[in-house]
Amino acid sequence: MGLADAMLVEFERSLPLTRTHLERAPQDKLSWRPAPKSMTLGQLALHLAVSPGAVAQMAMQDSVEMPDFRTFPEPQSVAEILAAFDQSIEQVRQALTGLEDARLEGTISFTRQGQAVMSFPRKDFLRDIILNHTYHHRGQLSVYLRLLGVSVPPSFGPTADEKPFG
Numbered sequence: 001m002g003l004a005d006a007m008l009v010e011f012e013r014s015l016p017l018t019r020t021h022l023e024r025a026p027q028d029k030l031s032w033r034p035a036p037k038s039m040t041l042g043q044l045a046l047h048l049a050v051s052p053g054a055v056a057q058m059a060m061q062d063s064v065e066m067p068d069f070r071t072f073p074e075p076q077s078v079a080e081i082l083a084a085f086d087q088s089i090e091q092v093r094q095a096l097t098g099l100e101d102a103r104l105e106g107t108i109s110f111t112r113q114g115q116a117v118m119s120f121p122r123k124d125f126l127r128d129i130i131l132n133h134t135y136h137h138r139g140q141l142s143v144y145l146r147l148l149g150v151s152v153p154p155s156f157g158p159t160a161d162e163k164p165f166g
Helices: 003-023 041-059 078-096 101-105 122-147
Strands: 063-065 107-112 115-121
Touching (some): 003 078, 003 101, 041 078, 101 122, 115 122
Parallel strands (some): 063 107
16 A cells, blocks of 8 residues: 555545534534634634645645635535535545655645745645644634534544443
C-alpha cells in the first residue's frame, strides 16, 4: 500500500465522524460564535467541510500563492455545508487515488506575491491539513456544540452524551 492509499484509508475512516458533527450544527445558530475573535458556527463548519478538498487540489501543484486566512464565508444552511463536504470528499479521493509515492515525496512551496514563503514535503502538508487539521476543527466544533447544548457525537471515543460502547 502506498502513502496516498494509507492516507486515503484514514481519511475515509474519519468521514462518518466528521459528517455527524456537521449534521448536528443547528440551522438557527449558524451565525453564533462563542467569542468575538472566534469564527461563527457556520464559518467553522464550512471551513471543516471544504478544507480537505481545497488542500488536496492545492497539494497537486508545486507552487501555490498563499491563501488569505483572514476571511471565512458564512454559509446559509446546514445543507450547503453538507453539500460542500460531499464535494470536498470527492476532491480528496480524486487527488489521492493513484498518487505515486515519488510525487508525495516532492515539495510544495507557498508564495506571497511571487516570493517564496515556505515549503513542505507534499506528504506532510497533505497529512497535516487533510487529516490533522480536520481533527482539530472537529474538536472545535464539538466545543461549539457543547456550548449550544447540542448532543456531542463521539469522535475518538465516547462523549458525555453518547457512549457507543455501552
